Amino acid sequence: MTAMLVSVAELSNIFFVLAVSICFCGVFLFIIRNMIVLRIHGDELMFGGSGSVMTHSPRIPQMEMMKVHIPFTFKLHESFKSTYTEVECEVSSQVEYSLQALWGVSIRELHLALWKPWSTLRDASLNGTLLQGHAQYLTPPQTRQPHGEETLRLSLPAPELELGTPPRLCYPLVIFLTRRDNGDPHPDETVALVNVVHIKDSVCTLPTSILAQYLKQANGQLSCLKQLYLATGNSTNYDEGDVSSGLGSALALAEPCNNSGSSARGALVASGTGDPEGSLWNTAGEQLCVVCQYFPLSRALLPCRHTCICASCFGKLDRCPMCRSPIKSYFCIRGEEYMPLESEINPCKQRQSSHGPTHWLHDWNDRLTDFLGFAR
Incomplete structure (x- = not known):
């Protein structure tokens, strides 16, 4: 006992x-x-x-973008020092168009004119009465047939411009590229490309560059073109150095001018006359994600517009790896068929859906992982 x-x-x-x-x-x-x-x-x-x-933290939203085609390209000639006397640029077009240069244009009147209906803007542009009385000098519109990239020189028809001291109320040069076809275009069709050019002088010593580019669609929508910053150091020739030279790359972001806020909701992905499928995404040397250097880059980050990562690395980041700014939203610039299947990415989910004898062990393991606060 x-x-x-x-x-x-x-x-x-x-x-x-x-x-x-x-x-x-x-x-x-x-x-x-x-x-x-x-x-x-x-x-x-x-x-x-x-x-x-x-x-x-909330999931970063994807912006639904609509792709539109721009039949024009415009950029300043990099090897030419533009002056008020002469400006050299490179232009290409896939349609018959009218080119008109306006010197000393009132900033206010230009933006009022851009918001007019397309039919009114088109008639004024083709007749040479566009911004008449609100520009110091107007050159007659030139009708041109479709052509590849061509160098043009635009000359000021007067000795000098009177732009005043900063802050100026006039743009030095505005160049209109307007479609001339008489048919009824599709509402989303691009019908005009407006290029605002700053020219360096003794008062405003900023380098000669394109201040802004505006896209006009047949439905009256006005958008501001902004270049996408593609990762440098890869096989293509699209990098941040091309941003100041105008619409010469394959892709750009067209943000509606009436869309307030930093998001690009309702924005457009504009493709130029370049061949993005053949040059930007060629099989011989695709631009790769700057993080993993394995998958091709496919997502443009907003609001910084850096296009530098793939879908696989995107889920692991909340800041842009190029500029470290917070990622508010994004959109895809190409298909992401290169991504592996969901079962290959997270085999735990596949195990959870199975009904094998060890299913409860994986379930308890996942619960313990969640309880400890670790990521699965």
């Missing part, structure tokens, strides 16, 4: 030690979990953030 009581006492001690050990492990795991939460969300707890402790 005494031996049995001793055995029971020893077992009770073992149960007590086991219970204490289990409680200690539970407290330890609880502390570790809350330390992770405090480390991640400490600012919200200390400074009264609006989100709760367990609130996850």
Whole structure:
């Protein structure tokens, strides 16, 4: 009897030690979990953030973009030093068009004219009455047939311009490229490309460059063209150095001028007369993601417009790897068929959907991982 009581006492001690050990492990795991939460969300707890402790960062939204084609390209000639006397540019077009240069254009009147209906703007451009009385000098519109890239020289018909001192109320030079076909274009068709050019002088010493490019569609929509910054150091010739030279690359972002805010919701992806499929995405040397250097880049980040990462690396970032600015949204500039299947990316999900004998082990393992705060 005494031996049995001793055995029971020893077992009770073992149960007590086991219970204490289990409680200690539970407290330890609880502390570790809350330390992770405090480390991640400490600012919200200390400074009264609006989100709760367990609130996850929202998923970066994808902007639904519509691709439009621009039949024109325009860029300043890099090897030519433009002056008020003469400006050299390179132009190409896939349609019959009218070219007109306007010197000393009122900024206010130009933007008012750009918002007019397409029919009114087209008639004024083809008749040579566009911004008449609101520009110091107007050259007659030149009708031109479709042609490849061609160098043009535009000359000022007067000795000098009177632009005044900064802040100026006039643009030095505005060049209109307007379609001449008489048929009814599709509402989304590009019908005019407006190029605003700054010319360096003794008062405004900024380098000669294109200040802005505006895209006019047949439905009356006016958009501001902004170049996409493609990753440098790869096989193509599209890099950030081309941004100041105008619409010469394959892709650009056209943000509607009436769209306020930094997002590009409702924006367009504009493709120039270049061949993006043959040059930007050629099989001999695709531009690769700057992070993994394995998959081809396929996503443009907004608002910084850097096109530098693939879909695989995108889910691991919240800041642009090029400029470190926060990623607010993105859009795809090409198909992402290169991505592996979902089962190859996360085999745990495939195991969870199975009904094998070890299914419950994987389920408890995932629950413990979530409880500890680690990412699966």
